[in-house]
Amino acid sequence: MMKNLLYRLDVKGSPYLYIVPFFLLFAAFGIFPLAYTAWVSLHEWSLLSETHTFLGLQNYRDLFADEYFWNALRNTAQIWVLSTVPQLLMALVLAHVLNQRLRAPTFWRMTAVLPNITSVAAVAIIFGQIFGKDYGLVNWLLETLGLGRIDWQAGTASSQIAISVMIIWRWTGYNALIYLAAMQAVSKDLYDAASLDGASSFQQLTRITVPAIRPTIIFTVIVSTIGGMQVLAEPLLFGGASVTGGSDRQFQTLSLYLYEVAFSRFDFGYASTAAWAMFGIIVIVAAINYFLTSRLRRSS
């Protein structure tokens, strides 16, 4: 009788014991901060003051009228396009090249992921030197070719290109491996048949591979959108650890603006509003992606 009860307790109850540590820690350090952000965003809440006045939606009204917020949003979107489009196209081609019977395949795959092992802070500092105005490698190359030097940090387009190059360098190989994993699940018979019909390697990539791995491509687009919202170290360190992202905020991203408001102005209430707005943007982008995907699926 006692043994039977213990057995039932073990079967019915113990599954919860194994997930409890995870959910407790996750709730404390993951879910709670995220939810509490919404609460803080409704207040005038400063690190420097003990009183927190309830403001309702005033912070949100201020945010939507905040020129710096829109500037940061525009910069984030531009950097996202400048970095994601070339990065995913190059990753596709690279995965196509890697998806052959190569000598030493592991070596080449490791070469592709090498930049991703490098920390984002290190990447930003190394490329900050390469794009430097006076001693930078890129400017030396431009000058040798007879084109003038560029003050990469000063311009909007040039600074955002430099930051995008950092992102492209760090993530292209990683995405190529994700595509490669998907490509290996595509039937080789399709390629054999296409080759017999005289299709070139490039045609095989666009006609067979891309349609076959479309879900993976959409997955990488969504992931890079979420990643694009988090770009912080590159603009911060490119600007010599300045929180404004250039003298005219020409490369300040949303995350960097959040960082400035929260940890340089110590305006936690307003920074939480910005964080919650970023969350809203992610939800909208994910919804658009979902909508487009399901329409694509229906039409094909």
Added chain:
Amino acid sequence: MTTTTSLTKPARTAVAAEPQVQRRRRRSFMADRRPGKLTYLALAGLALFSGFPLYWSLVVASHDNGILGEVPPPLGIGPNLFTNLERAFGTVDFAKALTNSFVVSIAITFSVVLFSTLAGFSFAKLNFKGRNAMLVMLIGTMMVPTQLGIIPLYMLMAKIEWTGTMYAVVAPGLVTAFGVFFMTQFLREAVPSELIEAARVDGCHTFRIFWHVVLPASKPAAAVLGMLTFMTAWNDFFWPLVVLTPEDPTVQTALSTLASGYIQDYSLSLTGTAIATIPLLVVFALLGKYIIGGIMQGAVKS
């Protein structure tokens, strides 16, 4: 038709995939895509693209600042690496930073692997009310960057007086939704349910099943998850920057100290990046193929 089954079911790890891939390809003798010179030329381009910035950082780190302005710039390793290392260790307490990074990364890795294996076992192999709902919620939260909760997290750490300490860096990294998802996916296939039923019939209680059946079976996935977690923890930047002080940094926030200021001392800051990067490069050189397996495996499953 062994070929078709191996095609529809993606291999669990890249390592395991190799023999299947070869078997598959041997059959298609007519139109095998045999890589030509052009392929290896493209791959050489890849190697240059990936490797050059890292090599260049060593070039800068091994020269005196004055030489970098010369035309053409130096392209070989210079004689000043040790002088610069001395300067870097003198400017920022890199010994402390390296120790901190090791302690933090190892603590996070151990915790993530342990709790992910426990929860993954429960999600994959045990039946309980609300399991699917919780799993869906888990996957949903994977899409939300934890960075957005950084302000209350900071307030929490200030309240319990952990700001400036390594506890504050470790605590939010103790568990990840990705880790649980990863182990759940793996254990679903790695441990046959019949085996668990058989152990139950023999009178094993759940924890003994976990200890003697599941834990040994989870080793390969735990190793991969551990390496990915270690890398992420080692490279984490934003949260340590927010919660730590420059006097007691991790390697990544120490880099930020080196790179700040109006006059850029490139030899110094790129020596710093070398110090921060080399430990991971060593790990990568030794265990890279497993890390690659992990990245590809995560991709196929998600």
